[in-house]
Amino acid sequence: xxxxxxxxxxxxxxGQEPDPSARLTVxxxxxxxxxxxxxxxxxxxxxxxxxxxxxxxxxxxxxEIDGVHYHFVDDVTFDRMVAEGEFLEWxxxxxxxxxxxxxxAVMERLAxxxxxxxxxxxxGARQVREAMPEARFVFLAPPSWDELVRRLVxxxxxxxxxxxxxxxxxxxxxxxEAEFDHVIVNDEVHRATDELIDVMGVRTRxxxxx
Ligand code: 5GP
Numbered sequence: 001x002x003x004x005x006x007x008x009x010x011x012x013x014x015g016q017e018p019d020p021s022a023r024l025t026v027x028x029x030x031x032x033x034x035x036x037x038x039x040x041x042x043x044x045x046x047x048x049x050x051x052x053x054x055x056x057x058x059x060x061x062x063x064e065i066d067g068v069h070y071h072f073v074d075d076v077t078f079d080r081m082v083a084e085g086e087f088l089e090w091x092x093x094x095x096x097x098x099x100x101x102x103x104x105a106v107m108e109r110l111a112x113x114x115x116x117x118x119x120x121x122x123x124g125a126r127q128v129r130e131a132m133p134e135a136r137f138v139f140l141a142p143p144s145w146d147e148l149v150r151r152l153v154x155x156x157x158x159x160x161x162x163x164x165x166x167x168x169x170x171x172x173x174x175x176x177e178a179e180f181d182h183v184i185v186n187d188e189v190h191r192a193t194d195e196l197i198d199v200m201g202v203r204t205r206x207x208x209x210x
Contacts, residue, residue, distance in 0.1 A: 021110060024128075024136070025136040028180070029186075034151065038193050039117065046203075049114075052105065054101055055087075057073060058097035061157065087103060088128060090127075115202050122173045138183075139179075141177060141185050145174075152166060
């Protein structure tokens with residue numbers, strides 16, 4: 001694991017502006033670990049954090065709102081966005097749909113010093129590490145493999161074939177934990193969210209935003 005970013009920030013000479021990409025945090029982890037739930041909790045309880053809205057070729061699920069949860073686009077639009085270099089990263093997730101982080105929106109937020117959070121898959125996290133190594137990379141881990149399977153089955157949004165596909169991806173993704181700067185165990189959503197917020201440096205120990 002790499003050094004904690006807080007340590008690096010503390011060692012920076014006073015008066016020197018931090019690298020804007022240090023305000024960027026990437027949250028990755030296996031399928032069904034609860035990345036979406038933790039991001040929703042961040043959205044609800046920490047409005048000072050900006051959540052990137054990905055583009056995806058996946059169809060919306062009931063309750064998902066275009067422009068809020070994702071930008072739902074067709075293949076032709078996604079192809080155009082790739083060709084025009086609009087993505088900071090993009091990947092085919094679970095061997096099926098494409099997902100990508102629109103670069104311009106992220107850069108705009110970072111330029112204003114806003115803490116930004118990307119909730120993306122492992123392949124995407126690796127691309128961001130290449131492009132922006134100063135970002136923070138956080139791995140959300142399940143308390144156990146059995147608990148991960150239980151959450152995936154319990155969610156009930158995928159059919160049997162899709163569940164098997166996602167579990168296969170999850171096995172590979174779990175093995176990548178050591179590549180990350182921080183590992184947060186999602187044993188309880190509010191607790192995991194608070195730990196993420198601490199890692200992002202959004203609040204001080206007294207709970208006051210910085
Ligand atoms: P879901 O279809 O359940 O919303 O998301 C499936 C997976 O896609 C999740 O693991 C999520 O982290 C990942 N994902 C969502 N947006 C992006 C993105 O912009 N880029 C990448 N690489 N993965 C994403």
